[in-house]
Amino acid sequence: MMYEANKIEKKWQKYWDEHETFKTDVWDFSKPKFYCLDMFPYPSGQGLHVGHPEGYTATDIVSRYKRMRGFNVLHPMGWDAFGLPAEQYAINTGNHPAGFTENNIQTFKRQLKMLGFSYDWSKEVSTADPKFYKWTQWIFKQLYEDGYAKCVDMPVNWCEELGTVLANDEVIDGKSERGGYPVIRKNMRQWVLTIPKYAEKLLEGLEKIDWPESTKEMQKNWIGKSVGAHVDFKIAGTDLTFTVFTTRPDTLFGATYCVMAPEHEYVDRITTDEQKEQVNAYKLECAKKSDLERTELNKEKTGVFTGAYAINPVNGKEIPIWISDYVLAGYGTGAIMAVPAHDTRDYEFAKKFDIPIIQVLEEVTGTPHEGETKKNSIVAILYDEENDKYLTVHWHEMGGRLFIGGTMKEGETPLDCATREIKEETGYKDIEFVHELPKINHHYYAYNKDKYFNIESTGFLFKLVSNVQEEQNLDDDEKFDLEWVDKDTIMAEVNDGLHKKTFEYALAPGAMEGDGIHIHSEFLDGLGKQEAIDQMIAWLEEHHVGKKQINYHLRDWIFARQRYWGEPIPIVHFEDGSMKAIDDSELPLVLPELEDYRPSKNGDSPLEKATDWVHVTVDGKKAKRETSTMPGSAGSSWYFLRYIDPNNDHEIADKKLLEHWLPVDLYVGGPEHAVGHLLYSRFWNHYLYDKGIVPVEEPFQTLRHQGMILGSNGEKMSKSRGNVINPDDIVKEYGADTLRVYEMFMGPLEASKPWDTKGVEGARRFLDRVYRYFMEEHRIREEENKNVEKIYHATVKKVTNDYETLNFNTAISQMMIFVNALYKEEFIPKEYAEGFIKLLSPVAPHIAEEIWHEALGHENTITYEAWPTYEESKLVEDTYTMVVQVNGKVRGKIEVNTNASKEEMETLAKEIENVKKNIEGKEIVKVITIPAKLVNIVVK
């Protein structure tokens, strides 16, 4: 009997359609609900590719499984229908994009039906349908009236090629996400949604949802919360004050200059006449650069002194104000205090422009002890460049391998001291000073003096110029060997905390950004980092020169595109510059048809050309419609709400229904939406929750990603690589069930994995075997067969658990094991046959329906049959294979009664020939016995 997949599949697809098998009665609250959602596709002209069915099959399996477990399942599908290709089509042909979009939708729908997905098509929505976007516009209107949608003048991501502005997540490496065209910063009047107002809620919400950790982390980084302070600086000789944002107010005593962004509003006012020319030139240079160039040229710091000085509020010191493009106008206050000792960027800048560096935080090494004596000392590292070796002094049992060290004498500077110590201890005199390294606060115990010390140590790096060596000048107790050694030896052998740390500083000179204790900081001296931050903030607030401040990286969401094919923004502008949202009765505000869909070169929307549509009279006054449209992510930010009640024409959805059906229980889609769609829809949902429209804060309770399906060469599928697999072809040749089984069997859902045509054949072979076995006359009998009892129950258990946890690959593997076992048996009891076909049905629904009907004689669809159960008791065996190890190595196996005692196990283990051989003549140290598992005999 031949398994004719295509015939069977057509038959059952027709049956499901005619019987409305998957139609969900959303008002039926008698059963527990399960809302199972896919990320809806953009209906492109290319149709479905093999990546789509991966996620869709996963949710389809869960939906079908949940139905059989008695859930009322909502499993809808729809279209993210606004987008560039349709607009491009309109531009090229002069036709309205709606027709093109509709055609594509029909293709997608045909393909999805062909794959046997159990969508309730009566819930279908399309974001480009006025009945749908009426409510997108309505939500926008609420946002506008609540002050979350604003029209502001701001620097935006402008893409010349696309003729539109883009949101931050649509810009990748300074290029547009779609098309890869260059994007520049440009000041424009723009609609924005103030998503940063929801930053904290969006951050907190992440704690409550079951999402992949990596995605949550990405959202956290994108929101980019940082806690710090605002500090006010007066400008010397003026009554101007500017504010900086810093996360490290504790280092304020170490601020040696300030930097403003070139665009900062004060720059022109504070620049002195002498500096004017340079400053203006620098500003011009920065303005010309695109974002891409700015980030590309980030190796070398640039900047110009303004001639003005700021007054440090904590100590009244005057410090120079510079401008530099390493300070961004759009983040914080657009100005910073620079602490080169404790910030890498400031350090680089200070080094380049020779600005002083003041260390105000010392790393602590060693362990503090009572009754310590304080000292100042040095650690000097001498480097021989030619041989790539460092000079060490080996004190042997008196302290091991160290660098040159010594205590500062009265009136001596650290540098003097270091130079002197090198000469005295080593005799080398032809040396060159390279770096002074950050000071370290070190605690130690000196054996020779029997005393505890607390020293402030300054590190130095010197270079050996020549080998000329004078005689050493040593004290009696200085007994050590001088040794030139390489870096690895030092890493391995220098154990002293102070010397080790000093060496690390020498290898990588720069800012000390870690924790430690404060110095040169008056009331902060001796405090650790966090304590000092708190104290400093308190001080600033007390003196009214600053306050605690939280900043977010998350920017306003640029919410307008100068394109045609999107939702019109429901706003009118009056001649006096005021504006207002149009009346609810005018929604939906439908897109007008145009002669010419091209964007204009000056950045105006194509809608400007629809003059009849644009010019209106509102409240008796002349007004002009907003001609920008909404971005693609507008409709997708709330579409999942609409599925619940797609035809409601007086609200976005019935409140009772939303209360019953939300949140989405399982949401599956690609990880590429981590900071776009998935953040925007959370934002809208939080907002609608706060307005009492939606009953839950977080829309998607559980989120899972599907991985990418690669071409058989392991590369991304693309036309140019010639490795694209078309699902239509696979279905034609092997059937939809085969495609479903194969894609689920390939590996874990979230992993990306290469396509393998031979693997598809394997999946088909499995279904062939299922079909042949179950469709053969004598195979299914009303009779017991003990041989399959255990494996049947094991299979029900494994498959059930795996469906719950979305481990479809191992579920299928278990079903294969079961079928392999069946082939060793003459027949299968009917009960087990029905149970197995039910297990199979979520993955391969057509073949399951066919066998359910033809071989098992049922009239109704299998869709709502009860899920099979298993008995734990049937899984326990009388005996098991006990493993016997000697010293952890497997030396024998033996069948043992499940209830055997530890003593019995041990006795049996020692009787095995190969075990005897391995323990013979040796002393048994210990025997580990794990009941119902193994015995490990440890011998000596």
Add this chain to the structure above:
RNA sequence: GCGGGUGUGGCGAAAUUGGUAGACGCACUGGCCUUAGGAGCCAGCGCCUUACGGCAUGUGGGUUCGAGUCCCUUCACCCGCACCA
């Protein structure tokens, strides 16, 4: 640079969460059946070794009777973010 992730046979991958590493599938090899097999069925299949046995989960170390699994080190690749003060 920062954050997240992944490294297991020729390949896709499993591994009850510390207890027989490589289930299942692909490829390969052999057998049966056949006029035939690119169908089907059965069996074998990590590496080295004739065997006994030894070696194996990116590298190196550690904890343990026992480590793919836990800890430290290091390398490679993938994905985000990137002068965010």
